Amino acid sequence: xxxxxxxxxxxxxxxxxxxxxxxxxxxxxxxxxxxxxxxxxxxxxxxxxxxxxxxxxxxxxxxxxxxxxxxxxxxxxxxxxxxxxxxxxxxxxxxxxxxxxxxxxxxxxxxxxxxxxxxxxxxxx
Amino acid sequence: xxxxxxxxxxxxxxxxxxxxxxxxxxxxxxxxxxxxxxxxxxxxxxxxxxxxxxxxxxxxxxxxxxxxxxxxxxxxxxxxxxxxxxxxxxxxxxxxxxxxxxxxxxxxxxxxxxxxxxxxxxxxxxxxxxxxxxxxxxxxxxxxxxxxxxxxxxxxxxxxxxxxxxxxxxxxxxxxxxxxxxxxxxxxxxxxxxxxxxxxxxxxxxxxxxxxxxxxxxxxxxxxxxxxxxxxxxxxxxxxxxxxxxxxxxxxxxxxxxxxxxxxxxxxxxxxxxxxxxxxxxxxxxxxxxxxxxxxxxxxxxxxxxxxxxxxxxxxxxxxxxxxxxxxxxxxxxxxxxxxxxxxxxxxxxxxxxxxxxxxxxxxxxxxxxxxxx
Numbered sequence: 275x276x277x278x279x280x281x282x283x284x285x286x287x288x289x290x291x292x293x294x295x296x297x298x299x300x301x302x303x304x305x306x307x308x309x310x311x312x313x314x315x316x317x318x319x320x321x322x323x324x325x326x327x328x329x330x331x332x333x334x335x336x337x338x339x340x341x342x343x344x345x346x347x348x349x350x351x352x353x354x355x356x357x358x359x360x361x362x363x364x365x366x367x368x369x370x371x372x373x374x375x376x377x378x379x380x381x382x383x384x385x386x387x388x389x390x391x392x393x394x395x396x397x398x399x
Numbered sequence: 400x401x402x403x404x405x406x407x408x409x410x411x412x413x414x415x416x417x418x419x420x421x422x423x424x425x426x427x428x429x430x431x432x433x434x435x436x437x438x439x440x441x442x443x444x445x446x447x448x449x450x451x452x453x454x455x456x457x458x459x460x461x462x463x464x465x466x467x468x469x470x471x472x473x474x475x476x477x478x479x480x481x482x483x484x485x486x487x488x489x490x491x492x493x494x495x496x497x498x499x500x501x502x503x504x505x506x507x508x509x510x511x512x513x514x515x516x517x518x519x520x521x522x523x524x525x526x527x528x529x530x531x532x533x534x535x536x537x538x539x540x541x542x543x544x545x546x547x548x549x550x551x552x553x554x555x556x557x558x559x560x561x562x563x564x565x566x567x568x569x570x571x572x573x574x575x576x577x578x579x580x581x582x583x584x585x586x587x588x589x590x591x592x593x594x595x596x597x598x599x600x601x602x603x604x605x606x607x608x609x610x611x612x613x614x615x616x617x618x619x620x621x622x623x624x625x626x627x628x629x630x631x632x633x634x635x636x637x638x639x640x641x642x643x644x645x646x647x648x649x650x651x652x653x654x655x656x657x658x659x660x661x662x663x664x665x666x667x668x669x670x671x672x673x674x675x676x677x678x679x680x681x682x683x684x685x686x687x688x689x690x691x692x693x694x695x696x697x698x699x700x701x702x703x704x705x706x707x708x709x710x711x712x713x714x715x716x717x718x719x720x721x722x723x724x725x726x727x728x729x730x731x732x733x734x735x736x737x738x739x740x741x742x743x744x745x746x747x748x749x750x751x752x753x754x755x756x757x758x759x760x761x762x763x764x765x766x767x768x769x770x771x772x773x
Binding site (some may be wrong): 305308311312315317335337338339340363378 | 403419430431432435436572628632701702705724725755
C-alpha cells in the first residue's frame with residue numbers, strides 16, 4: 275500500500291489533508307483500516323463540535339474490537355461523512371478517498387504530524 | 400501456554416496468502432485473509448476452508464476405553480456407534496466445565512477426543528488422572544494431526560471431487576477413514592459454523608497437499624480460505640458456545656443450558672462418573688430455580704456488545720455478555736449473554752447493554768440466531 279504524499283499523518287494513524295479555505299479533511303490510514311478489519315460502525319463528532327488535536331472525538335467499531343478515533347487537528351467540525359455512517363465499509367475500501375471521516379475548520383495548524391514517508395516508516399507499511 | 404507461539408503445518412501457506420495472523424491459545428493462527436465479513440458470507444452461501452490444526456487430539460484405546468470415557472466425561476459414550484461422533488463435556492468433580500469436546504469412535508476400542516486448543520493439556524491431564532484402574536490407554540496425539548475444515552453448502556460437492564469416500568452415507572456427526580486428494584484422512588461431518596461441512600484429520604506432512612487440492616477443487620464453487628475471526632461470528636450466529644466465554648469452570652452444563660449433554664443413564668458408570676453428584680444437584684436447580692439463563696440479544700442500534708459488558712434493565716445489572724459481534728447474516732450486532740431468569744424470556748421488554756456508559760436497547764431472543772435450511 276502507499277500513503278498519499280499530499281497528506282499528513284498522526285501516530286494514532288489518522289491522516290489530515292492540506293488546509294483549503296481554512297478547512298482540512300480527516301480520515302484513518304489504510305494501515306489502520308487493515309489492522310481494524312471490517313469496520314461496522316463509526317461514531318463521528320457532531321457538526322459544530324470542537325475537536326482537539328490528540329484527543330478522542332469518536333470511535334470505530336470492527337468485527338473484533340472498538341477503537342477510539344483521535345483528531346489530528348484542533349478546530350470546529352464543519353462536516354461529517356454521512357456516506358461512511360451509512361456504509362462503514364468505505365473506511366476499508368477507500369480509506370484515503372470516499373472513506374474520509376470529517377472536516378475541520380482548522381483553529382491551529384498542527385506541528386507534530388508526520389510526512390507520508392515518515393509515516394510509512396513509523397507504521398511499517 | 401508457551402511464550403513463543405506454535406505454528407501449524409500450513410503456516411508458510413497462510414503467510415503466502417497474506418493472512419493476518421493472531422495468537423490464539425498459544426498458536427499463531429490465521430485471523431483473516433481479507434475481509435472477515437466476506438469470509439463469513441462465503442461459508443453461509445458457498446464454502447470456506449479453515450486450518451484448525453490448533454485443536455487438540457487425544458486418543459483413548461483399550462478394552463475398557465468406553466468405561467474410562469463414561470467415567471471421565473458426562474456423556475454416554477457407550478451409546479456412540481463405531482464411525483459416529485458425539486458432542487460432550489468433561490467436568491470437574493464439582494460439575495464445573497473443564498472443556499467441551501467431540502468424541503469420535505474410530506473403532507470399537509479406539510476413540511479420538513478433540514479438545515479446544517486452550518484446554519488440550521487440561522483435558523489430557525484429566526483423562527490421564529482418571530485412567531488408573533481402567534484397562535485403557537490415553538495418548539497425546541496433538542502433534543499427530545493437522546485439521547482442515549471445509550464448511551458451507553458447497554462443501555459436499557467440493558469434497559466429492561477429491562475423494563471416493565461415500566459422503567452421501569456420511570451423516571452429520573459421523574466420521575470415516577478414507578483418502579482425500581491422495582492422502583489418508585479421517586473424514587468427519589462435523590463443524591462449528593452452523594453449515595453442512597467436513598473436518599479432515601490428516602498427518603501434518605499431508606496438510607499442504609490437501610489444502611491446495613481443496614483450494615483448487617473449490618475455486619469454481621467460490622471456496623475461499625477463512626480465518627478464526629469469521630469462525631467466531633459463524634458459531635455465534637449458530638448459537639454455539641465457546642469455551643472461556645459461554646463455558647467456564649464456574650458453570651455446569653446445566654447452567655449453560657446444555658444439560659442435555661449430561662447423561663445419567665449411561666451404559667456404565669451412570670452413578671459414579673466424575674461430577675455425577677454435583678451435576679444431579681445442578682439439574683434440579685436448573686429445573687426449579689435457574690439463577691441465570693443463556694439468551695440471545697439482538698441490537699436495535701448499531702453499537703456492538705462485547706464479552707464482559709453488563710446487561711441492564713431498569714437501571715440494574717441483570718446479566719453479562721459472554722460473546723458479541725456484528726452479525727453479517729442478520730446485519731445487526733448480536734450477543735450471547737447470561738441474564739437473570741426473570742428477564743430471560745424472548746421479547747422481555749426494557750433490556751439493554753451498557754456499552755461504554757450508554758444503555759443501548761437490545762431484544763432478548765431464543766438461540767440460535769441463525770439456522771440453516773435443510
